Amino acid sequence: MAGTVIDGKAFAADVRGQIADHVARLKADHGVTPGLAVVLVGEDPASEVYVAAKHRQTVEVGMASFEHKLPADVPEADLFALIDQLNADPSVHGILCQFPVPDHLNERSVVARIDPAKDVDGLSVVNAGLLASGEKGLVSCTPLGCLMLLRDQIGSMSGMEAVVVGRSNLFGKPMGQLLLQENCTVTIAHSRTKDLAEVCRRADILVAAVGRAEMVQADWVKPGATVIDVGITRIPHPDKPGKTKLLGDVAYETVREVASAVTPVPGGVGPMTIACLLANTLTACCRAHGLEEPKGLTA
Numbered sequence: 544m545a546g547t548v549i550d551g552k553a554f555a556a557d558v559r560g561q562i563a564d565h566v567a568r569l570k571a572d573h574g575v576t577p578g579l580a581v582v583l584v585g586e587d588p589a590s591e592v593y594v595a596a597k598h599r600q601t602v603e604v605g606m607a608s609f610e611h612k613l614p615a616d617v618p619e620a621d622l623f624a625l626i627d628q629l630n631a632d633p634s635v636h637g638i639l640c641q642f643p644v645p646d647h648l649n650e651r652s653v654v655a656r657i658d659p660a661k662d663v664d665g666l667s668v669v670n671a672g673l674l675a676s677g678e679k680g681l682v683s684c685t686p687l688g689c690l691m692l693l694r695d696q697i698g699s700m701s702g703m704e705a706v707v708v709g710r711s712n713l714f715g716k717p718m719g720q721l722l723l724q725e726n727c728t729v730t731i732a733h734s735r736t737k738d739l740a741e742v743c744r745r746a747d748i749l750v751a752a753v754g755r756a757e758m759v760q761a762d763w764v765k766p767g768a769t770v771i772d773v774g775i776t777r778i779p780h781p782d783k784p785g786k787t788k789l790l791g792d793v794a795y796e797t798v799r800e801v802a803s804a805v806t807p808v809p810g811g812v813g814p815m816t817i818a819c820l821l822a823n824t825l826t827a828c829c830r831a832h833g834l835e836e837p838k839g840l841t842a
């Protein structure tokens with residue numbers, strides 16, 4: 544029997560509903576409105592789509608959305624001046640700069656400029672360090688979304704073998720830390736890992752985040768494993784000229800026959816990224832005002 548398809552789109556809609564309820568209570572009881580500022584540098588078409596989706600969903604849950612679009616050749620000093628202004632603005636509880644940024648800018652320096660308490664992407668060294676130490680910070684959105692899906696699907700993960708393929712700061716490392724906190728035995732595999740297929744076959748939980756379309760084949764998957772696909776590769780559509788199609792890192796159709804559950808692409812992990820960004824903004828707002836944090840929306 545084919546494994547369960549984990550519906551990230553529906554789960555993300557449910558998370559946004561919980562956030563909207565909490566935001567409505569914050570406004571009614573405390574007169575506080577969470578605010579998210581998104582900075583977009585340049586005109587990358589995919590980034591424009593993501594930033595528009597962030598704006599729409601921020602407004603839909605009742606938060607304030609502040610969009611800042613800067614030209615592709617903006618000097619670093621001007622970008623930093625804007626971030627400093629947002630850091631000091633009490634109506635802004637979350638700040639992010641959409642990635643990728645143009646080549647003359649450095650993503651790490653940009654993240655480092657953001658106040659860690661407002662770093663709702665959870666990418667600063669302060670937030671990465673807090674996560675690694677098991678302390679309260681803000682957790683990177685896509686790993687947090689995967690954790691929510693896994694908790695919902697599996698319940699307790701204690702003692703399970705988890706393999707994360709990919710070691711990026713944005714995803715692989717924080718995902719590994721989150722699974723460790725769930726008491727999994729964690730392996731972070733990468734491009735130099737020997738016999739990757741064999742390592743993956745050990746996994747009760749297999750998380751693929753390498754950006755290589757359909758790399759994880761059915762014979763890499765332990766029967767009954769839960770498989771989370773974080774990859775997104777856009778290819779020309781094989782049947783519809785002029786159209787494109789998204790592929791994940793997992794050979795979905797065949798892996799589904801082996802796994803107990805798998806996330807599709809699109810409609811799996813992707814929608815959770817923005818839902819968790821909103822969750823982090825709400826958390827940051829509650830902390831800034833000394834109010835109770837939302838339950839079930841943090842690590």
Ligand SMILES: Nc1nc2c(c(=O)[nH]1)N[C@@H](CN(C=O)c1ccc(C(=O)N[C@@H](CCC(=O)O)C(=O)O)cc1)CN2
Pocket residue numbers: 593639640641642643664684685775789808809810811812813814815816817
């Ligand atoms: N500052 C950041 N930049 C980027 C991040 C990030 O988390 N922080 N992640 C990605 C882009 N991203 C959000 O910013 C993002 C990617 C994908 C999706 C999504 O819902 N994907 C859909 C498919 C959408 C499509 O058709 O293209 C899915 O998988 O179902 C949401 C947000 C890079 N930059």
